[in-house]
Amino acid sequence: MQLPKLVAHRGWARNYPENTLVALEAAMDVGAAFVEIDVQLSSDGYPVLFHDRSLERMCGVRGVVHELTLAELRALSCGEAARFGGKFASEGIASLAGFVQLLRRHPEVRAFVEVKRAATERFGDERVLERVMGAIEPALQQVALISFSLPFLAVARRSSSLHLGAVFDKWSEGEQSEVAALAPEYVFCDVDGLPARGPLAHGGAAIVVYEVADAALARALGERGVHMVETFEIGEMLSAFRALEAEPKARDR
DSSP states (O other): OOOOEEEEETTTTTTSOTTSHHHHHHHHHHTOSEEEEEEEEOTTSOEEEOOOSBSHHHHSSOSBGGGSOHHHHHTSBOSOHHHHTTTTTTOBOOBHHHHHHHHHTOTTOEEEEEEOHHHHHHHOHHHHHHHHHHHHGGGGGGEEEEESOHHHHHHHHHHOOOOEEEEESSGGGGGSHHHHHHOOSEEEEEGGGSOSSSOOOOTTOEEEEEOOOOHHHHHHHHHTTOOEEEESOHHHHHHHHHHHHHHHHHHHO
């Protein structure tokens, strides 16, 4: 039985507000060996953990991350009130530097740091890379950079020795010549953008599929060659994987 490794997608996002330190620490505490986060820059150039272009879903206010300073962002609640009410009202937008401090307390954990196109479009590839690299420097051995932006990844390839991951909505996007030139260590793809059947491989890259919340589907993807799956339900999926791994032992009794 081939089970892929599990990546906590924005932390334990089923049970906690995504990309917050409480979500990420909960994922690590429950046994996640890999986590994924999203990064944008504040108006004054500080990398923060945030997925959406708009602040509305997570923070309940209008605007975008790059329009506010770090201090202004930190004054907002990032408690995702539409899902959790006031339970996490005191949870703020995390800085990348704050996440790195958490990561260093868990040296066994590896992180995929996704640089959002909203940041590179606003500030440019070089500035974003400079600010991100400065923040992750204390934990470089635990981090890989990933992005939908191939130009950003090309700049990162020229400027750093970090492992890189190209992210796609559709598997066919990986056939671009720019991807071959980049030679990423990881290729990420939306589960809905995969071919319906057949083995999955992309040169020597590890294949990572998002978003998966079903253990049987994860197992089927592993049998097709997928190395990792991202899930919002890391605790639940770890439990389901343990049950799958116990099945042959139960039959042998």
